[in-house]
Amino acid sequence: MNRFFEVVRRDLRLALRQGSDSVMVVTFFVLTVVLFPFGIGPEVNVLERVSAGVLMVTALLASMLSLDRLFQADYEDGSLELLVLTPAPLGVVVAAKMLAHWLTTGLPLMIAAPVLAVLLHMHEDGFITLLAAMALGTPVLSLVGGIGAALVLGARRGGVLLSLLILPLYVPVLIFGVGAIDAAVQGMSAKPHLLILAAMLAAALVLAPWASAAALRQALE
Amino acid sequence: MVPAMTETSFSAKDLACVRGGRVVFAGLGFSLSAGGALVLLGPNGSGKSSLLRVLAGLLKPAHGALAWNGQSVGDDPEAHAERTHYLGHHDAVKPVLSVAENLRFWAHLHDPHAERAGRAVDHALERFGLSRLASIPGKMLSAGQKRRTNLARLLAAPSPLWLLDEPTTALDKASIKALEQVLAEHRATGGMVVLSTHADIVMPGATELHLDKFAVAEELP
Numbered sequence: 001m002n003r004f005f006e007v008v009r010r011d012l013r014l015a016l017r018q019g020s021d022s023v024m025v026v027t028f029f030v031l032t033v034v035l036f037p038f039g040i041g042p043e044v045n046v047l048e049r050v051s052a053g054v055l056m057v058t059a060l061l062a063s064m065l066s067l068d069r070l071f072q073a074d075y076e077d078g079s080l081e082l083l084v085l086t087p088a089p090l091g092v093v094v095a096a097k098m099l100a101h102w103l104t105t106g107l108p109l110m111i112a113a114p115v116l117a118v119l120l121h122m123h124e125d126g127f128i129t130l131l132a133a134m135a136l137g138t139p140v141l142s143l144v145g146g147i148g149a150a151l152v153l154g155a156r157r158g159g160v161l162l163s164l165l166i167l168p169l170y171v172p173v174l175i176f177g178v179g180a181i182d183a184a185v186q187g188m189s190a191k192p193h194l195l196i197l198a199a200m201l202a203a204a205l206v207l208a209p210w211a212s213a214a215a216l217r218q219a220l221e
Numbered sequence: 222m223v224p225a226m227t228e229t230s231f232s233a234k235d236l237a238c239v240r241g242g243r244v245v246f247a248g249l250g251f252s253l254s255a256g257g258a259l260v261l262l263g264p265n266g267s268g269k270s271s272l273l274r275v276l277a278g279l280l281k282p283a284h285g286a287l288a289w290n291g292q293s294v295g296d297d298p299e300a301h302a303e304r305t306h307y308l309g310h311h312d313a314v315k316p317v318l319s320v321a322e323n324l325r326f327w328a329h330l331h332d333p334h335a336e337r338a339g340r341a342v343d344h345a346l347e348r349f350g351l352s353r354l355a356s357i358p359g360k361m362l363s364a365g366q367k368r369r370t371n372l373a374r375l376l377a378a379p380s381p382l383w384l385l386d387e388p389t390t391a392l393d394k395a396s397i398k399a400l401e402q403v404l405a406e407h408r409a410t411g412g413m414v415v416l417s418t419h420a421d422i423v424m425p426g427a428t429e430l431h432l433d434k435f436a437v438a439e440e441l442p
Binding site for chain 1: 277278299313315317
């Protein structure tokens with residue numbers, strides 16, 4: 001467990017010192033969302049109608065933007081070999097890296113989302129559900145995305161390949177995330193959607209670190 | 222945690238390694254006891270690095286087995302990671318972390334008893350003449366200084382088996398002397414060393430292993 005937090009602390013420290021990744025992800029999120037009112041016009045009811053979808057899709061793309069760096073930097077400077085040879089299960093080390101990734105990308109996105117929701121005139125009933133859907137959905141993006149990041153390690157143009165691999169897997173998160181917000185806005189219960197999101201998170205928490213660890217071992221062979 | 226040094230032994234039997242469909246070496250075997258050292262010699266591509274990666278557990282041998290105190294290494298990879306230090310071609314020094322931070326991370330990861338690791342880090346920095354550089358970020362280091370930072374990892378967390386892939390690369394004469402001294406002390410306390418090298422490195426009583434002897438004749442087209 002000590003080792004888990006050691007890796008989280010190190011990745012957070014690296015992210016804070018380099019700074020660029022988190023800032024880039026949030027900036028991308030904000031800029032892209034801001035583009036929509038320009039593209040589809042400023043009518044309040046149109047924006048309100050699409051707000052949940054726009055926020056979730058953009059968050060998903062923004063989170064993917066930083067994924068290819070998850071293991072790439074460690075792979076290039078040899079740190080990954082040493083992380084694999086750490087006297088702890090590789091799944092634990094990978095889970096720590098995924099947690100650090102979520103803290104530096106998913107969490108800022110979650111904080112930025114309600115502000116942008118105001119901009120898109122989202123109905124106020126949807127705000128709490130938006131936060132809940134982001135809280136459950138963004139960790140899934142980091143976890144599932146981590147598998148893809150490990151799989152494309154060492155490939156040329158890994159970023160493009162990664163999006164082809166991972167985007168289809170993000171669809172369930174999108175459907176139930178948007179579903180939850182729409183339900184809340186229309187005065188229905190968002191609970192079933194959120195529960196399914198929670199189930200996806202639980203499954204990803206257990207499976208993704210180990211799948212990713214297997215892919216990493218393969219990449220280092 | 223480290224078993225009684227007097228009875229430790231590390232042996233390989235009938236190892237074979239296949240890379241990219243080519244048999245790099247086959248039928249390779251050796252045995253090391255406490256305080257022993259093995260120097261891997263051979264031309265480029267004879268499989269020195271591959272052998273070290275096999276010994277570290279990064280690469281699965283195509284055939285053969287490794288044993289530590291008579292027990293198969295593959296049964297418990299984490300225990301093997303705990304007693305092994307692997308030093309590869311890359312120096313795994315993060316550009317935005319200081320020398321001390323880089324080293325402390327690897328030391329804590331290897332030996333979670335933080336306080337003990339802290340003292341060992343200071344000692345390791347001193348031995349490789351890095352004390353003055355402790356707070357310098359990794360990106361300011363020269364190739365030789367990076368290599369010394371990587372070598373300091375060996376002392377920052379104790380492990381009986383050291384696997385060093387051309388450790389003298391980029392080192393100046395004084396640093397090679399320091400490394401020889403460290404290797405001698407490590408062996409005097411019952412540690413084992415396997416290293417590959419092209420440069421002259423003085424290791425009294427080391428066994429030499431010529432990898433070209435284990436090469437398999439290429440089939441003629």
